Amino acid sequence: MPFGGLTVLLGGDFRQVLPVVPKEGREGTVAASLSKSYLWQECKVYTLLENMRVERDVSTISVEGKVLNFKDWILNVGNGLQHAYDLDGSGDFSWIKIPEELLVSYSGDPNKAIVDEIYMDLQERHGSIDYLRERAILTPLNENVGKINREVLGRLPGDCTVYRSSDSICKGSCNNAADDILYPPEFLNSLKYSGVPNHELEMKVGVPIMLLRNLNPKKGLCNGTRLIVTRCYRILIEALIITGNKSGEKTYIPGICMSPADKTMPFVLKRKQFPIAVCYAMTINKSQGQTLKNVGLYLPNPAFGHGQIYVAISRVTSPSGLRILCVNEDEKYAGYTKNVVYHEIFNDIVPNNLSEP
Structure with missing residues (x-):
């Protein structure tokens, strides 16, 4: 049955x-x-x-x-x-x-x-x-989401904190010893995938963000949860949850390793970055x-x-x-x-x- x-x-x-x-x-x-x-x-x-x-x-x-x-x-x-x-x-x-x-x-x-x-x-x-x-x-496309978010960020007071990802090729996805030469970090940094944050994330205190991964559902940190950045540390982002049943609670978001579901490349990208996106605009x-x-x-x-x-x-x-x-x-x-x-x-x-x- x-x-x-x-x-x-x-x-x-x-x-x-x-x-x-x-x-x-x-x-x-x-x-x-x-x-x-x-x-x-x-x-x-x-x-x-x-x-x-x-x-x-x-x-x-x-x-x-x-x-x-x-x-x-x-x-x-x-x-x-x-x-x-x-x-x-x-x-x-x-x-x-x-x-x-x-x-x-x-x-x-x-x-x-x-x-x-x-x-x-x-x-x-x-x-x-x-x-x-x-x-x-x-808006339908991620490309236009990025343009609008940059437009709004440019209107806010204060300087941006830029977080850059650490990109590499998953060693278990291919056996080519020359991969590090064929796909240098500059090339990996330029790759953009749906559902995976870009190499560079620009942040300011007070900016609304959205989680792109389930981090801790019990604490309200689910894919799609929206938060507001309250402090930018070097390896952590402090944020206030503004949606869901944990709204109003403060939390900390770490950088995690992510890989896109896209299989068009001959390798699997491993990107360590904060699993968030600015959400003045979203798809x-x-x-x-x-x-x-x-x-x-x-x-x-x-x-x-x-x-x-x-x-x-x-x-x-x-x-x-x-x-x-x-x-x-x-x-x-x-x-x-x-x-x-x-x-x-x-x-x-x-x-x-x-x-x-």
């Missing part, structure tokens, strides 16, 4: 980002999802009916002349039911109109514009825990599970994965806290963004199998 006959609760939302399968396209991603597993026929589906994140009695929004409840708009985007257009003539009807009240207009540098919108009073409140806890900028995928009052969705390029737009817009508690900036050089795309939804992922969630909890 599956799971030895034990009752197992599997929680999740098929509207959100699906499993990441390297070097696989849409079919491979859908095939790796729970609803395509042989276990799915043994499952009974229960649905949650009320959005507990969105505040009650929030203002409505206007989409293409129609007044919509904010919760309903979020669900329409997540289910792929929001009216979509084929703006590029490719036959891909995935471009949706963004409500006017959520759009950010800009001239000049879009990075500066979205930072001004979300961190408008940063100079006066950069040390406020509540101010930092309730806001973030979300949309990394924001899953977070609740924020102010979210800036920054789209220098359209979202590329299933559910990314839904995840971003569903992090906020009200429409007044959501601002969206799209960088579209072509005028015909102004006010529109791409909403990627794999409709086939919902096929196995049969309506007559749904029950109220």
Whole structure:
């Protein structure tokens, strides 16, 4: 019997980002999802009916002349039911109109514009825990996350403390005696991987950070936990936890050895660095599970994965806290963004199998 006959609760939302399968396209991603597993026929589906994140009695929004409840708009985007257009003539009807009240207009540098919108009073409140806890900028790619974080760091008073990693090749991953010559430290330092901090980390006291690894779940130090830096030591970072059930507690973060899951290189990189990232901005995928009052969705390029737009817009508690900036050089795309939804992922969630909890 599956799971030895034990009752197992599997929680999740098929509207959100699906499993990441390297070097696989849409079919491979859908095939790796729970609803395509042989276990799915043994499952009974229960649905949650009320959005507990969105505040009650929030203002409505206007989409293409129609007044919509904010919760309903979020669900329409997540289910792929929001009216979509084929703006590029490719036959891909995935471009949706963004409500006017959520759009950010800009001239000049879009990075500066979205930072001004979300961190408008940063100079006066950069040390406020509540101010930092309730806001973030979300964007699809790590490259843009780094640019925004550098933009915000440059506005803060004080000097940066720079922490540099110690990079080497895991000796058990290859047997080539010439590896140290083929892959010098300068080359290893230049490598960037998702989920692994970069060679150089710039820190200042008062900066919000996010853990990239589970360090001590009992003490609230889990992957995704957000903290504020309170002191920078040479081999330790002192920080205050600002999310989770250990919020308000002080902790110390050491440097640890990490290796990326990426297998494209002929060796395994071993990087000793603090398992953290500055989180004035974060990727949309990394924001899953977070609740924020102010979210800036920054789209220098359209979202590329299933559910990314839904995840971003569903992090906020009200429409007044959501601002969206799209960088579209072509005028015909102004006010529109791409909403990627794999409709086939919902096929196995049969309506007559749904029950109220």
